Amino acid sequence: MLFSLLRRHPLLxxxxxxxxxxxxxFSVNGVGLALSRDLGFAEAxxxxxxxxxxxxxxxxxxxxxxxxxxxRFRASRIFAASCLAGALTNAGFVLAAAHPPLDxxxxxxxxxxxxxxYPLGMKLVIGWxxxxxxxxxxxxxxxxxxxxxxxxxxxxxxxxxxWEWPLIGASGLALVGGALMLALGDGPHLPPxxxxxxxxxxxxxxREARFRAVAGGYFGHCWELYAFWTLTPFLVAREVSRLGAxxxxxxxxxxxxxxxxLAGCVGGGSLSRRLGSLWVARRALAASGLICLAYPLLTxxxxxxxxxLLAAWGLTVITDSxxxxxxxxxxxxxxxxxxxxxxxxAVGFALTIPAISLTTALWSLQGNWVVWxxxxxxxxxxxxxxxxxxxxxxxxTTTATTDLPQKR
Numbered sequence: 001m002l003f004s005l006l007r008r009h010p011l012l013x014x015x016x017x018x019x020x021x022x023x024x025x026f027s028v029n030g031v032g033l034a035l036s037r038d039l040g041f042a043e044a045x046x047x048x049x050x051x052x053x054x055x056x057x058x059x060x061x062x063x064x065x066x067x068x069x070x071x072r073f074r075a076s077r078i079f080a081a082s083c084l085a086g087a088l089t090n091a092g093f094v095l096a097a098a099h100p101p102l103d104x105x106x107x108x109x110x111x112x113x114x115x116x117x118y119p120l121g122m123k124l125v126i127g128w129x130x131x132x133x134x135x136x137x138x139x140x141x142x143x144x145x146x147x148x149x150x151x152x153x154x155x156x157x158x159x160x161x162x163w164e165w166p167l168i169g170a171s172g173l174a175l176v177g178g179a180l181m182l183a184l185g186d187g188p189h190l191p192p193x194x195x196x197x198x199x200x201x202x203x204x205x206x207r208e209a210r211f212r213a214v215a216g217g218y219f220g221h222c223w224e225l226y227a228f229w230t231l232t233p234f235l236v237a238r239e240v241s242r243l244g245a246x247x248x249x250x251x252x253x254x255x256x257x258x259x260x261x262l263a264g265c266v267g268g269g270s271l272s273r274r275l276g277s278l279w280v281a282r283r284a285l286a287a288s289g290l291i292c293l294a295y296p297l298l299t300x301x302x303x304x305x306x307x308x309l310l311a312a313w314g315l316t317v318i319t320d321s322x323x324x325x326x327x328x329x330x331x332x333x334x335x336x337x338x339x340x341x342x343x344x345x346a347v348g349f350a351l352t353i354p355a356i357s358l359t360t361a362l363w364s365l366q367g368n369w370v371v372w373x374x375x376x377x378x379x380x381x382x383x384x385x386x387x388x389x390x391x392x393x394x395x396x397t398t399t400a401t402t403d404l405p406q407k408r
Contacts, residue, residue, distance in 0.1 A: 010128040010129065010184060011125065011128060011129050011136055011139060013180055013181070013183075013184045014121060014124050014125055014128065014140065014181070014184065015139045015140055015142070015143040016143070016177070016180055017079070017083075017121070017176075017177040017178070017180040017181040017184075018117070018118075018121045018140055018143040018144055018147065018177070019143040019144075019146055019147045019150070019173075019177070020083075020147070020173040020174055020175075020176045020177030020178075020180070021079070021082070021083045021086070021114075021117040021118075021121075021147065021173075021174050021177035021178065021181075022114065022117060022118065022143070022144045022147030022148060023147045023150040023151060023154075023170040023173045023174065024086045024087070024090045024110055024113070024114060024117075024170055024171070024174050025053060025110075025114055025144075025147065025148050026050070026148045026149075026151050026152075026229065027090055027093075027110075027151045027166065027167050027170040028046070028049050028050075028093065028107065028151075028167070029046065029049075029050060029151060029152075029229075029230065029233065030150075030151025030152045030153075030154060030155045030166055030170075030251065031151070031155050031163040031166055031167065032046045032233055033233065033237070033247065033250060033251075034155070034163035035097065035163065038163065039097060039098055042364075043234065043360050043363050043364060044360055044361050046230075046360065047230065047356055047357060047359075047360025047361065048104060049103065049104065049107050050107075050226075050230050050356055050360070051353055051356055051357060052104045052105075052107035052108045052111065053107050053108070053110055053111040053114070054111060054226065054349055054352050054353050054356065055108055055111060055353065056107070056108035056109060056110060056111020056112040056113075056114070056115070057111040057112070057114050057115050057118075057345075057349050058111075058115075058346050058349045058350050058353075059108075059111070059112060059115075060111065060112040060113070060114065060115025060116065061115045061119060061343070061345045061346035061349070062343075062346045063112075063115070064115060064116070064119065065343045065346065074185070074186050075120045075123045075124050075127070075186055076124065076181045076182060076184060076185050076186050077182065078116045078120050079116060079117055079120045079121065079124065079178065079181040079182075080178035080179070080181050080182040081116065081178070082113045082114070082115070082116025082117050082120070082178070083113070083117060083174045083175060083177050083178025083181070084174075084175065084178050085109075085112075085113045085116075086110055086113030086114060086117065086171075086174050087171035087172070087174040087175050087178075088171070089106050089109040089110045089113060090106075090110050090167060090170055090171045090174065091167065091168060091171040092106050093106045093107065093110075093167060094164045094167055094168065115345075117177075118144060118345070119341050119345050121140055121144075122137060122140060122325055122329070122341055123341065124181070124184075124186065125137055125140050126329055127186055136269070137269070137322035137323075137325050137326045137329075138265040138266055138268055138269025138270075138272070138322040138323070139265070139266060139269065139322075140322065141265050141318065141321045141322040141325065142261065142262040142263075142264075142265030142266050142269075142318075142322070143262070145258060145259065145261035145262050145265060145318050146259050146261075146262045148229055148258055149254070149255045149256075149257075149258035149259040149261075150170070150173070150255075151166055151170055152233070152251040152252070152254040152255035152258065153251070153252075153255040153259075154166035154169045154170065155251040156248070156251040156252040156255060159248050159251075210388065211328065212384075213384055213385050213387065213388050214278075214324060214327040214328055214385070214388070215328065215344055215347070215348075216380070216381060216384030216385065217281060217282075217285065217320070217324055217381040217382070217384055217385040218321075218324035218325075218328065218344060218348050218381075219347060219348050219351055219377075219380075219381065220285065220376075220377040220378055220379070220380045220381020220382070220384070221285055221320050221321060221324060221348075221377065221378075221381055222348035222349060222351050222352050222377070223351045223352065223355045223374065223376060223377030223380075223381075224288060224289070224292065224317060224355070224374045224375075224377035224378055225317055225318060225321070225352070225377075226349075226352040226355065226356060227352065227355035227356045227358075227359045227373075227374055228292075228313065228314075228317050228371070228374060229258055230356050230359065230360060231359055231360075231363070231370070231371065232254050232257050232258055232310070232314070233250060233251075233254045234363055235310055235368065235371075236249075236250050236253045236254045236257060236307070236310065237250050238367070238368070239303040239304075239306050239307050239310075240253065240303075242303040243303045243304070253307065256311065256314075257307075257310045257311055257313070257314040258314050259314075260311055260314040260315040261314055261315060261317065261318035261319070263315060264284070264314075264315040264316055264317075264318055264319035265318055265319055265321070265322055267319070268280040268284060268319040268320070268322065268323060269322060269323075272323055272326070277323035277324075277326045277327050277330075278323070278327060278385070278388055278389075280319065280320065280323045281320040281323040281324055281327065281385075282320075282382065282385060284316050284319035284320035284323075285320045285378050285381050285382055286378065286382060287312075287316040287319075288313060288316040288317040288319075288320075288378060289375065289377075289378025289379060289382070291309060291312055291313040291316065292313070292371055292372070292374050292375050292378065293372075293375060294309075295309060295310075295313070295368065295371055296368045296369045296371060296372060299368050325341065328340065328341060328344055329341065351377075355373065355374060355377070358370075358373045359371070359373055359374070
């Protein structure tokens, strides 16, 4: 009865599954302070764990693109299998945390599994809700954002318990997400699966100037986004210390800063229906870039104001992501949507590695000034997109995606 009701609202089921599955992504970051206290982890150690997840995600997306997995098999089954495997590897970190390099290998494996969750979730959205893809993907990426923030919430609610509990909780949520997607299945609005599988098929869209511009904007966005999410607990902890507040505030406020991205994604999706995805993406990228530029210059302000600025940054830093995905889906070859999105994700997430590595390694030396290492992302992203028209053509995703081929 419940699943029959939810199948009439497939977007709801997809975003709930995405929320549960992506809680694996930053599960270790949510207990970072506890790992520092109990196991002696430094900021650079936590950065390496995050980098391992990113590297695994990149390897997974390249594997999907190379094998054509996303276009050859049912996306819902890949999603469910990835959730199961990700839950197991994430839970395994509990036993391996004090045993490098096994801890890094397990986080890498978790990233591999996430490659079957996030890009496949985008394809499932396109398959179930071909109209107003920008708004639909806004909900999906919003749930990715909330899933990223969820480990901080899990830690906040289990502060009296060992740090292992939030990790086990994230694994349990991933199992729920896989079950939900398996029950939903694939949507009817995708082209038939193809037997051919070549990496070049996923790269074919780069021959189109409009797609290259959209991808360039997305790459700049990626440089900033995940490094900011990695730095959020450090930035929040500094202001909590200045306030003289208890350390218990850190996970709650970190959750709030990151989770605000859900509101940014949904609000941006709503605006995209009237103003277009490119209009939203440009302004969100510019807003987060301005905050990145201003933040270190304003550290003399009261900590409450700095926390408010972090909240604004968390709101805007992810708002453009679903719009970039919608623009990419609108300009990608219809028969290779899955592979094209996988390749774009792989390149974008490869750029997160130097950004995270730089900022976590330099945090102890530069403090808040380290965020200026993120500025090249918004600046270069906006420059690459400067020639794209905001009205008409394939940049208008609310109309461009309605002509997706349908299965018979």
